[in-house]
Amino acid sequence: MKFWATPYHYNLLKDQERLSAFYEAIKTKSRGVVFDLGSGSGIMSCFAAPYSDFIYSIEIHTRSAAYAAENLKGWKNIEVINSDVNGFNFTCKADVIICEMLDTALIDEEQVPVLNHALKYLNSGGVVIPAGVLNGAELVSMKNPGLVYEDQVKVDYTVLGSMVIYDSLFFKEKIIEEVEEDIVFHLKKSGKINALKLTTFTLLSEDLICGPTPMLNPPLFIPLDELYANKGDKVTVNLAYTMGGGLDSIQTKIKNIS
Ligand SMILES: C[S@@+](CC[C@H](N)C(=O)[O-])C[C@H]1O[C@@H](n2cnc3c(N)ncnc32)[C@H](O)[C@@H]1O
Incomplete structure:
Protein backbone atom coordinates (compact mmCIF):
# COMPACT_ATOMS: atom_id res chain seq x y z
CA MET A 1 0.00 0.00 0.00
CA LYS A 2 1.37 3.45 -0.94
CA PHE A 3 1.04 6.07 1.79
CA TRP A 4 1.54 9.75 0.88
CA ALA A 5 3.35 11.80 3.52
CA THR A 6 5.41 14.95 4.10
CA PRO A 7 9.11 14.29 4.95
CA TYR A 8 8.33 14.73 8.68
CA HIS A 9 5.39 12.32 8.60
CA TYR A 10 7.45 9.91 6.49
CA ASN A 11 10.02 9.78 9.32
CA LEU A 12 7.17 9.15 11.78
CA LEU A 13 5.96 6.29 9.58
CA LYS A 14 9.44 4.73 9.53
CA ASP A 15 9.55 4.52 13.34
CA GLN A 16 8.34 0.91 13.75
CA GLU A 17 8.57 0.95 17.54
CA ARG A 18 6.28 3.99 17.79
CA LEU A 19 3.82 2.53 15.28
CA SER A 20 3.69 -0.91 16.94
CA ALA A 21 2.97 0.59 20.35
CA PHE A 22 0.12 2.74 18.99
CA TYR A 23 -1.22 -0.09 16.81
CA GLU A 24 -1.47 -2.41 19.82
CA ALA A 25 -3.43 0.15 21.86
CA ILE A 26 -5.64 1.26 18.95
CA LYS A 27 -6.53 -2.32 17.95
CA THR A 28 -7.48 -3.17 21.53
CA LYS A 29 -9.38 0.01 22.43
CA SER A 30 -11.01 1.36 19.24
CA ARG A 31 -14.81 1.23 18.96
CA GLY A 32 -17.76 3.47 18.11
CA VAL A 33 -16.93 7.07 17.20
CA VAL A 34 -13.21 7.94 17.15
CA PHE A 35 -11.51 11.34 16.94
CA ASP A 36 -7.95 11.18 15.56
CA LEU A 37 -6.50 14.57 16.54
CA GLY A 38 -3.43 15.74 14.62
CA SER A 39 -3.82 12.88 12.18
CA GLY A 40 -0.84 13.77 9.95
CA SER A 41 -0.59 11.17 7.18
CA GLY A 42 -3.67 9.42 8.62
CA ILE A 43 -1.84 6.34 9.88
CA MET A 44 -3.60 6.16 13.27
CA SER A 45 -7.03 6.53 11.60
CA CYS A 46 -6.03 3.71 9.25
CA PHE A 47 -5.18 1.51 12.26
CA ALA A 48 -8.53 2.33 13.94
CA ALA A 49 -10.77 1.98 10.86
CA PRO A 50 -11.48 -1.79 11.02
CA TYR A 51 -12.56 -1.53 14.68
CA SER A 52 -14.60 1.71 14.63
CA ASP A 53 -17.99 2.91 13.36
CA PHE A 54 -16.80 6.35 12.27
CA ILE A 55 -13.56 8.32 12.54
CA TYR A 56 -13.11 12.09 12.40
CA SER A 57 -9.49 12.58 11.39
CA ILE A 58 -8.46 16.19 12.06
CA GLU A 59 -5.20 17.76 10.85
CA ILE A 60 -4.19 21.44 10.90
CA HIS A 61 -1.63 21.29 8.09
CA THR A 62 -3.35 21.59 4.70
CA ARG A 63 -0.98 19.46 2.62
CA SER A 64 -0.89 16.72 5.27
CA ALA A 65 -4.69 16.70 5.46
CA ALA A 66 -4.82 16.33 1.66
CA TYR A 67 -2.37 13.39 1.82
CA ALA A 68 -4.43 11.81 4.63
CA ALA A 69 -7.61 12.17 2.56
CA GLU A 70 -5.87 10.43 -0.35
CA ASN A 71 -4.39 7.70 1.90
CA LEU A 72 -7.72 7.00 3.61
CA LYS A 73 -10.12 7.33 0.66
CA GLY A 74 -10.73 3.55 0.61
CA TRP A 75 -12.33 3.75 4.06
CA LYS A 76 -15.97 4.88 3.94
CA ASN A 77 -16.05 5.35 7.72
CA ILE A 78 -13.38 8.10 7.85
CA GLU A 79 -13.78 11.84 7.28
CA VAL A 80 -10.59 13.91 7.08
CA ILE A 81 -11.04 17.49 8.28
CA ASN A 82 -8.42 20.18 7.66
CA SER A 83 -8.73 22.28 10.82
CA ASP A 84 -7.14 23.39 14.06
CA VAL A 85 -8.55 21.18 16.84
CA ASN A 86 -8.40 24.10 19.29
CA GLY A 87 -11.77 25.78 19.16
CA PHE A 88 -13.17 23.14 16.76
CA ASN A 89 -16.87 22.54 17.41
CA PHE A 90 -17.42 18.80 17.26
CA THR A 91 -20.99 17.92 16.29
CA CYS A 92 -20.99 14.62 18.21
CA LYS A 93 -19.13 12.93 21.06
CA ALA A 94 -16.36 10.34 20.80
CA ASP A 95 -15.95 6.93 22.40
CA VAL A 96 -12.21 7.09 21.70
CA ILE A 97 -9.83 10.02 21.23
CA ILE A 98 -6.45 9.29 19.63
CA CYS A 99 -4.01 12.18 19.97
CA GLU A 100 -0.33 11.85 19.09
CA MET A 101 0.99 15.38 19.57
CA LEU A 102 3.51 14.11 22.08
CA ASP A 103 6.94 15.48 22.82
CA THR A 104 9.30 15.27 25.76
CA ALA A 105 7.48 16.43 28.91
CA LEU A 106 4.75 17.75 26.55
CA ILE A 107 6.40 21.19 26.55
CA ASP A 108 6.82 21.94 22.87
CA GLU A 109 3.70 20.38 21.30
CA GLU A 110 -0.01 20.95 21.83
CA GLN A 111 -1.02 17.59 23.35
CA VAL A 112 -2.31 19.08 26.61
CA PRO A 113 -4.16 22.21 25.34
CA VAL A 114 -5.71 20.20 22.48
CA LEU A 115 -6.91 17.43 24.80
CA ASN A 116 -8.15 19.93 27.38
CA HIS A 117 -10.42 21.29 24.63
CA ALA A 118 -11.43 17.92 23.12
CA LEU A 119 -12.23 16.18 26.43
CA LYS A 120 -15.54 18.06 26.54
CA TYR A 121 -16.55 15.85 23.60
CA LEU A 122 -15.55 12.47 25.10
CA ASN A 123 -18.42 10.20 26.18
CA SER A 124 -18.37 9.08 29.80
CA GLY A 125 -16.54 5.76 29.81
CA GLY A 126 -14.59 6.91 26.75
CA VAL A 127 -10.90 6.21 26.20
CA VAL A 128 -7.92 8.40 25.30
CA ILE A 129 -4.95 6.91 23.40
CA PRO A 130 -2.32 7.34 24.71
CA ALA A 131 -3.71 7.17 28.25
C1 LIG B 1 3.52 14.09 15.90
S1 LIG B 1 2.49 14.42 14.51
C2 LIG B 1 1.55 12.90 14.49
C3 LIG B 1 0.94 12.59 13.16
C4 LIG B 1 0.18 11.27 13.10
N1 LIG B 1 -0.91 11.24 14.06
C5 LIG B 1 1.10 10.12 13.38
O1 LIG B 1 1.05 9.60 14.49
O2 LIG B 1 1.91 9.78 12.51
C6 LIG B 1 1.35 15.61 15.16
C7 LIG B 1 0.40 16.18 14.14
O3 LIG B 1 -0.49 17.06 14.79
C8 LIG B 1 -0.77 18.16 13.93
N2 LIG B 1 -1.26 19.26 14.77
C9 LIG B 1 -0.53 20.00 15.65
N3 LIG B 1 -1.32 20.90 16.27
C10 LIG B 1 -2.58 20.71 15.78
C11 LIG B 1 -3.83 21.34 16.04
N4 LIG B 1 -3.93 22.32 16.92
N5 LIG B 1 -4.92 20.91 15.37
C12 LIG B 1 -4.81 19.89 14.46
N6 LIG B 1 -3.65 19.27 14.17
C13 LIG B 1 -2.55 19.67 14.82
C14 LIG B 1 0.57 18.42 13.25
O4 LIG B 1 0.42 19.15 12.04
C15 LIG B 1 1.07 16.99 13.03
O5 LIG B 1 0.65 16.48 11.80
Missing part, protein backbone atom coordinates in the same frame (compact mmCIF):
# COMPACT_ATOMS: atom_id res chain seq x y z
CA GLY A 132 -0.96 9.37 29.70
CA VAL A 133 2.73 9.91 30.27
CA LEU A 134 5.30 9.61 33.05
CA ASN A 135 8.04 12.24 33.15
CA GLY A 136 11.41 11.45 34.67
CA ALA A 137 14.42 13.66 35.46
CA GLU A 138 18.10 12.91 36.07
CA LEU A 139 20.89 15.21 37.22
CA VAL A 140 23.76 15.07 34.76
CA SER A 141 27.15 16.52 34.01
CA MET A 142 27.25 17.55 30.31
CA LYS A 143 30.41 18.25 28.36
CA ASN A 144 28.83 21.15 26.43
CA PRO A 145 25.71 22.14 28.38
CA GLY A 146 22.83 23.42 26.25
CA LEU A 147 19.10 23.10 25.66
CA VAL A 148 19.09 20.19 23.26
CA TYR A 149 17.19 17.02 22.36
CA GLU A 150 19.25 13.82 22.34
CA ASP A 151 18.36 13.11 18.68
CA GLN A 152 19.74 16.48 17.46
CA VAL A 153 23.43 16.12 18.40
CA LYS A 154 25.67 13.57 20.04
CA VAL A 155 25.45 14.48 23.73
CA ASP A 156 28.44 13.65 25.93
CA TYR A 157 27.26 13.38 29.55
CA THR A 158 27.48 11.47 32.85
CA VAL A 159 24.44 10.66 34.98
CA LEU A 160 25.06 11.59 38.64
CA GLY A 161 22.03 9.94 40.31
CA SER A 162 18.93 7.81 39.79
CA MET A 163 15.98 8.99 37.73
CA VAL A 164 13.14 10.65 39.65
CA ILE A 165 9.63 10.36 38.18
CA TYR A 166 8.40 13.85 39.00
CA ASP A 167 5.06 13.85 37.16
CA SER A 168 2.39 11.32 36.10
CA LEU A 169 -0.26 12.67 33.74
CA PHE A 170 -3.48 10.94 32.70
CA PHE A 171 -5.19 12.41 29.66
CA LYS A 172 -8.78 11.51 30.63
CA GLU A 173 -8.70 14.32 33.17
CA LYS A 174 -8.33 18.02 32.40
CA ILE A 175 -4.67 18.89 33.01
CA ILE A 176 -3.26 22.14 34.40
CA GLU A 177 -0.81 23.34 31.75
CA GLU A 178 1.61 25.03 34.17
CA VAL A 179 4.10 22.70 35.86
CA GLU A 180 6.25 23.62 38.85
CA GLU A 181 8.04 20.91 40.80
CA ASP A 182 10.75 20.78 43.46
CA ILE A 183 12.61 17.61 42.47
CA VAL A 184 14.89 16.00 45.06
CA PHE A 185 17.87 14.04 43.73
CA HIS A 186 20.19 11.80 45.76
CA LEU A 187 23.63 11.81 44.18
CA LYS A 188 25.28 8.45 43.51
CA LYS A 189 28.46 10.07 42.11
CA SER A 190 30.47 13.22 42.81
CA GLY A 191 30.72 15.68 39.93
CA LYS A 192 29.87 18.98 38.32
CA ILE A 193 26.08 19.30 38.00
CA ASN A 194 25.20 21.45 34.99
CA ALA A 195 22.06 19.99 33.40
CA LEU A 196 18.83 18.06 33.82
CA LYS A 197 17.94 15.22 31.48
CA LEU A 198 14.17 14.75 31.02
CA THR A 199 12.78 11.45 29.73
CA THR A 200 9.12 10.82 28.93
CA PHE A 201 7.50 7.38 28.98
CA THR A 202 4.21 7.01 27.10
CA LEU A 203 1.40 5.01 28.71
CA LEU A 204 -0.44 3.78 25.60
CA SER A 205 -3.00 2.02 27.80
CA GLU A 206 -3.14 0.74 31.38
CA ASP A 207 -0.82 -2.19 30.58
CA LEU A 208 1.32 -0.88 27.70
CA ILE A 209 4.21 1.53 28.21
CA CYS A 210 6.67 2.80 25.61
CA GLY A 211 9.95 4.61 26.24
CA PRO A 212 11.50 7.10 23.84
CA THR A 213 11.75 5.81 20.24
CA PRO A 214 13.58 7.45 17.30
CA MET A 215 10.61 9.79 16.58
CA LEU A 216 8.80 9.79 19.94
CA ASN A 217 9.96 11.92 22.87
CA PRO A 218 13.76 12.06 22.50
CA PRO A 219 15.28 12.91 25.93
CA LEU A 220 15.67 16.65 26.51
CA PHE A 221 18.72 18.23 28.20
CA ILE A 222 18.15 21.49 30.10
CA PRO A 223 21.15 23.48 31.35
CA LEU A 224 21.43 24.38 35.05
CA ASP A 225 23.68 26.80 36.92
CA GLU A 226 26.92 24.91 37.49
CA LEU A 227 27.48 23.37 40.93
CA TYR A 228 29.96 20.81 42.27
CA ALA A 229 28.31 18.19 44.49
CA ASN A 230 29.45 15.03 46.25
CA LYS A 231 28.22 11.46 46.31
CA GLY A 232 25.48 11.22 48.98
CA ASP A 233 24.40 14.88 48.63
CA LYS A 234 20.70 15.70 48.36
CA VAL A 235 20.09 18.32 45.66
CA THR A 236 16.71 20.04 45.18
CA VAL A 237 16.00 21.52 41.76
CA ASN A 238 12.97 23.64 40.95
CA LEU A 239 11.71 22.95 37.42
CA ALA A 240 8.90 25.00 35.85
CA TYR A 241 7.39 25.11 32.35
CA THR A 242 4.09 25.34 30.50
CA MET A 243 2.86 22.29 28.61
CA GLY A 244 2.25 23.51 25.07
CA GLY A 245 4.09 26.73 25.96
CA GLY A 246 7.32 25.90 24.12
CA LEU A 247 10.91 25.49 25.28
CA ASP A 248 11.15 29.22 26.12
CA SER A 249 8.75 28.60 29.01
CA ILE A 250 11.31 26.40 30.86
CA GLN A 251 12.80 27.80 34.08
CA THR A 252 15.17 26.03 36.46
CA LYS A 253 16.79 26.82 39.78
CA ILE A 254 18.96 24.76 42.11
CA LYS A 255 17.17 25.43 45.43
CA ASN A 256 19.42 23.74 47.93
CA ILE A 257 22.06 21.10 48.53
CA SER A 258 22.51 19.21 51.79
